[in-house]
Amino acid sequence: MTSAAIKLDRVSKTFDGRVLAVDSVTLDIAAGEFFSLLGPSGCGKTTSLRMIAGFEHPDSGRVHVGGNDITDLPVHRRDMGMVFQSYALFPHRTVAENVAFGLRMREVPKPEIERRVAAALAQVALTGFETRKPGQLSGGQQQRVALARALVVEPPVLLCDEPLGALDRKLRQQMQFELKELQKRLGVTLVFVTHDQEEALAMSDRIAVMNRGKVEQVGTPTEIYERPRTRFVADFIGEINILEVGSSLTALRPEKIRLVAPAGARLAGTVETANYLGGSTLLRVRPATGPSMLVRETHAGERASRMPGDAVGLAWNDTDTVSLEG
Known part of the structure; x- marks a missing residue:
């Protein structure tokens, strides 16, 4: 053919x-x-x-x-x-x-x-x-x-x-x-x-x-x-966090975020929801200020212990963020 x-x-x-x-x-x-x-x-x-x-x-x-x-x-x-x-x-x-x-x-x-x-x-x-x-x-x-x-x-x-x-x-x-x-x-x-x-x-x-x-x-x-180029693409393809820094927009995937101790974290907050998805749990974390963040916590075989109400810290690498055109 x-x-x-x-x-x-x-x-x-x-x-x-x-x-x-x-x-x-x-x-x-x-x-x-x-x-x-x-x-x-x-x-x-x-x-x-x-x-x-x-x-x-x-x-x-x-x-x-x-x-x-x-x-x-x-x-x-x-x-x-x-x-x-x-x-x-x-x-x-x-x-x-x-x-x-x-x-x-x-x-x-x-x-x-x-x-x-x-x-x-x-x-x-x-x-x-x-x-x-x-x-x-x-x-x-x-x-x-x-x-x-x-x-x-x-x-x-x-x-x-x-x-x-x-x-x-x-x-x-x-x-x-x-x-x-x-x-x-x-x-x-x-x-x-x-x-x-x-x-x-x-x-x-x-x-x-x-x-x-x-x-x-x-x-x-x-x-x-x-590497989504625009906010629409970032929003449409999978879960995403949109971070506003001044007049610029940055995208960060939930699986790029690490859960750490609240002290010394980039952001500290409280788990609002924890949705078990089999190989991972999708958490919604509410920081002290700003919008909620989605975090995907992977685990092998057993459900992660993070539950609504838990205090957590969030960390990520600068190289894992993507600048968006708008």
Whole structure:
């Protein structure tokens, strides 16, 4: 399977003449990359994906794939695979018929269809399920069928619009791993839309964090988490403490803070809440002055002894803080 680079060049999209969904977004996605569009509802991530797919036409700007300007190409000529959150399977068709649908629309010869359907189902571990209907499958199996249907046409680009959103947490984590492994094995360029921070961090080569139609930051998962550039990114990705020093803002992750004796600590305070999370406890500590601080205390096997009302001191290294733009 080949892959293709994608470029959004200052694309904008307005709905109803007044709702600016995407505001002059520029993105460069490398061939073979697992690239996530991450952000809250209404940030423009799905609209951006739909402009790549051709379901929406930008009001301004251009879309390039593989070095070609495809802005004005209709959906059926863009040679892309797409997986929706709803899966959009035909309930009256078998698994094999669902997977073969795109090939039949392309008038691929029947022997070639049978070969490619078998190969696609093998890729998603569904060999032997050819004659079942979608209603006879679990949610995870239906998701695999939708993925096989998108991959069977051997597209250079695969677009996924929150495809794991309908799955329970454990199955979702399993499918995250399987989708990432499949993408790496095939080498396809995959653009993945999600509002789940953990999902984006776990799966992506790079992430674009979007807010109000704009891209706030693009980077690797490590860069996005460890070195957020703006207050929005810092707030949106995991837990964070925002420290105001004069007119400047500094971000500090809860796991970077150490619990020490109150005497001589940077801050001393009282534990307000202690939420046990298995491998760690998330504490909210109220200093004598200023806002509460989140502290993640890790422990091995047994619950930490810090309880609400305990006096604690907080310490951290200057190198663990990040200056924010605003």
